[in-house]
Structures are given as structure tokens and as C-alpha cells.
Amino acid sequence: MIVGMTGSGKTGLGVVLPAKLAKRDPRDDLGISKENGEQRLEKVRDRVGKLQERLFAEGRRSALLVLQGLDASGKDGVVRSVFDEVNPQGCSVVSFRAPTSTELAHDYLWRVHAALPPRGTIGIFHRSHYEDVVAVRMLDLAPKEVWSRRPGHIRAFEQMLVDEGTAIVKVFLHVSKDEQRERFQERIDDPEKRWKFKRADLEVRRRFDDYVAAWDEVIGETSTEWAPWHVVPADRNWLKALVVGELLVEALEALDPQFPEPEDGLEGLVVE
Numbered sequence: 001m002i003v004g005m006t007g008s009g010k011t012g013l014g015v016v017l018p019a020k021l022a023k024r025d026p027r028d029d030l031g032i033s034k035e036n037g038e039q040r041l042e043k044v045r046d047r048v049g050k051l052q053e054r055l056f057a058e059g060r061r062s063a064l065l066v067l068q069g070l071d072a073s074g075k076d077g078v079v080r081s082v083f084d085e086v087n088p089q090g091c092s093v094v095s096f097r098a099p100t101s102t103e104l105a106h107d108y109l110w111r112v113h114a115a116l117p118p119r120g121t122i123g124i125f126h127r128s129h130y131e132d133v134v135a136v137r138m139l140d141l142a143p144k145e146v147w148s149r150r151p152g153h154i155r156a157f158e159q160m161l162v163d164e165g166t167a168i169v170k171v172f173l174h175v176s177k178d179e180q181r182e183r184f185q186e187r188i189d190d191p192e193k194r195w196k197f198k199r200a201d202l203e204v205r206r207r208f209d210d211y212v213a214a215w216d217e218v219i220g221e222t223s224t225e226w227a228p229w230h231v232v233p234a235d236r237n238w239l240k241a242l243v244v245g246e247l248l249v250e251a252l253e254a255l256d257p258q259f260p261e262p263e264d265g266l267e268g269l270v271v272e
Contacts, residue, residue, distance in 0.1 A: 019172070019219040019231055021212050026176040028233040030243070037242045041081070044245035049085030051252040052122055056090040058257040059120035061165040065248055066125045069173030070211055071201050072183035073234045075126050078173070081241035082248065083124070092117060095126040108132040108150070109157055119165065122248075129154060130222075134214050138207065151221035158227040167251040168227040171244055172219060173234035177208050 032040075055063065067075045079093060094115040103111045109129060117123030133150045136142050158168055175183075184205070187197040204211065223229040232243045 019216045019223075019229065021172075021174060021216045021219075021231065022209075024174055024231060024233070026174045026179065026233050027235040029236060029239060030233070032239065032242070034236075034238055037238050041238065041242045041245060044242060044249055045082065045085045047249050048082060048245060048252070049087070051249065051257065052086050052090045054257040054259060055122065055252065055255065056087070056120045057259045059260075061167070061255055061257065062117040062119050063122045063167045063169070063248070063251055063255070064117055064125065064161070065122065065244070066128045066130070066168065066170040067173065067244075068128060068130055068171065068215070069234060070175055070180065070208070070215075071204060072180045072187075073173035073175040074183075074237060074240055075173060077237055078171075078241050078244050079124055079126065081237075082245040083122075086122070090120070091122040091124065093124045093126055096128055096131055109153065112157075116161070116166070129157075130218060133218050134211070138204075138211060138214055151218060154222050155224055158222075158224065162226045167255050169244075169247050169251045170223075170227055170229045171247065172215060172229055172231050173240055174231050175234040177205075179235040180205065180208070 055061065067078060069075055083091060092115075096111070096115075099108075099111065109132075112125075112129040115123070115125070133147055133154070136150075137144075137147045162168060184197060184201065187193040219229045219231070230243075230247055232240050234240045
């Protein structure tokens, strides 16, 4: 069971429009103990694996997990934890970085559409088309009349995906500024993690509150009944993995994929 409210007012962890991120506690444990949470997470991993197998066998619909969050919010860790029991051939992870010259020659959703999960699979977007609103806005890469229209495009785009059989789970990993500082410092101090850190991360960190406000706005504009946003407290690694996993299980169970019917006459067949 997930605790909280969704954008549509249903039971679940999510947002009541607007998201009001500044008033949400990134260290909230949602009333779940770590011991209980880790036990539940083991069951969630197993359930995700079994549902993915059915989704793949059925081959008619797909699921898309969109992971967003400020730097060091733990997107990589969530992917590793939640998909531990999933057959790699049944899922894909796409990281959206700065667009290439070829991608810039097309509309901003072109590369996103090309990366969508095929039927029968789960796709994970490690960052996503939402960077084309928030990052473009914050880095002043396009005028307001350009990026301000994009939430409307995205709502329609996601409606089309749902209509075509893709379940969408959108998650914003809400990390605190203090926790981000600790994780940045850990990356700098650990030779095996130092490669993850860029000096540009500090420039973004200086505008931490501005980025939170921008995300607050875009979440409010794009949390819909067909694709609601879920704001997940991200300071506790075990908790965010549990919540994201349970959200994904909820979406897959709603799809209720089934194994195809076998050929007639196979029951009792003996292989010689």
C-alpha cells in the first residue's frame, strides 16, 4: 500500500496540485520502518519480475517509468534496486542527455518517441522529455514562448501513449539540499564515484530553490488523470526504492498482462 494522495485525488503516493515541493519533507519515512520497508522491497522486486515476464509473454502493451529529480536524488540506485529480478531482455533504460545535432534538427519529442518501450517491455527514462521544459527554461536555452507551450504538448503526447497501451508512472525523487550536499561530497571523496561529479553540478546547486520551484510548476501543469506525478521522498534510499517499486507494481497489475493460450493438445504430451 502506498501512502499519500495522487494528483487525481486517489489513494497513493503523489501530488495534490500544485506539488508544493518546498513544503514536502524529503526525509519523510511515510510511517514505514526500515526493517519493514526492506522486507516489502524484496517482495516488490519478485513481483516486478513476475509481472514483467507476463507483460513480455503477452506482447500487447508496455509500461514506462519516468524518473526525474535534482542531481544526486538517486535515480541510478532506484533502477538497480527495483529491477534486480527483471529479465534484461524485457526492459530498457534510456538516459536523456544534452541533445545531439541530429536530435536538435527535429522537434524535441522526436528522440523521446524513438526511445519508447516496445510492446511487451518496460522502459525506464532516466531523466526525460521534462528536461526540455525545466532545463531549457533554467539554462535559458529558448524563450518563454517556446518552453511554456511544452507542458501542453506533453499532456497530449502522454494521453496518446496511454491510449495506445502504455502505462505511465512518473516519479519525482525529492531530495533535500543537505542530503544532496552529502552525496556530492561522497562522490568527490570516493575515487570510484568521482567520475559522476562535474563542476557544473555546483552551478545548478547554487540555484537549488529555483530548480525546485520550476519543477513544482511543471509537475502541476502535467500531472493528469492518465499520467499523474508521484513525489517520492528521496533522502532514504530504501524508502524511495520501495515506493517506486510499489507504484510500478500497481501500474502493471492494473494492466493485468496474461500468458498467451498454449497450442491445443500440449497437455499430457510426452517428449521422446
